[in-house]
Amino acid sequence: MDFFAPEVKPYLNFVHPPLMWVLLGMCIYAMYLGVQIRRTRSATPEVRKELIKGKYNDRHHKIGSIILALMVLGSIGAITVTYINNGKLFVGPHLLAGLGMTVLIAISAALTPYMQKGQDWARYGHISINVTIMGLFGWQALSGLEILQRIISKM
Numbered sequence: 001m002d003f004f005a006p007e008v009k010p011y012l013n014f015v016h017p018p019l020m021w022v023l024l025g026m027c028i029y030a031m032y033l034g035v036q037i038r039r040t041r042s043a044t045p046e047v048r049k050e051l052i053k054g055k056y057n058d059r060h061h062k063i064g065s066i067i068l069a070l071m072v073l074g075s076i077g078a079i080t081v082t083y084i085n086n087g088k089l090f091v092g093p094h095l096l097a098g099l100g101m102t103v104l105i106a107i108s109a110a111l112t113p114y115m116q117k118g119q120d121w122a123r124y125g126h127i128s129i130n131v132t133i134m135g136l137f138g139w140q141a142l143s144g145l146e147i148l149q150r151i152i153s154k155m
Contacts, residue, residue: 009085013151016078017144023070024137030067031134033060034127061112068109075102094143097136104129104136 036056040048075098082089089095108129114122 010151010155012081013085013148016074016081017148019070019074019077020144021141023067023074024141026063026067026070027130027134027137030060030063031130033063034130036060064109064112068105071102071105075099094140094147097140097143101133101136101140104133108133 033056036051036054037060040051040054040056043051078098079089079095108126111122111126111129115126
């Protein structure tokens with residue numbers, strides 16, 4: 001049973017790419033907020049008092065929640081659209097890295113309660129995982145553009 005008219009299906013391919021580019025920008029912003037949290041934690045009492053006014057911790061948690069939701073939705077949505085349009089998935093580096101990023105972001109978010117209790121291992125794990133995600137995300141952006149060019153050339 002087709003849920004989408006045949007003339008609509010090809011255009012579904014153009015939802016995932018802009019969503020992911022927005023998500024990449026959000027990840028960069030979340031990283032900035034995380035750096036500010038780290039600065040606040042290690043600042044002198046006078047500087048810390050000023051940095052706390054930025055509410056970096058609260059903003060980081062809020063944007064992180066949105067990023068987690070969008071990454072899961074974006075990953076599952078892209079897989080679904082690929083299957084709807086092709087009747088199969090193309091298992092390759094782009095798909096595998098995207099799924100890996102989705103798993104990593106869930107693990108990173110799961111470390112939050114431990115970080116809130118002051119566990120340094122969780123904090124370092126969170127940072128390491130997110131740096132890995134950012135590296136994969138940069139590569140995903142470039143490989144995604146190549147995939148998008150192939151889709152456009154077939155239209």
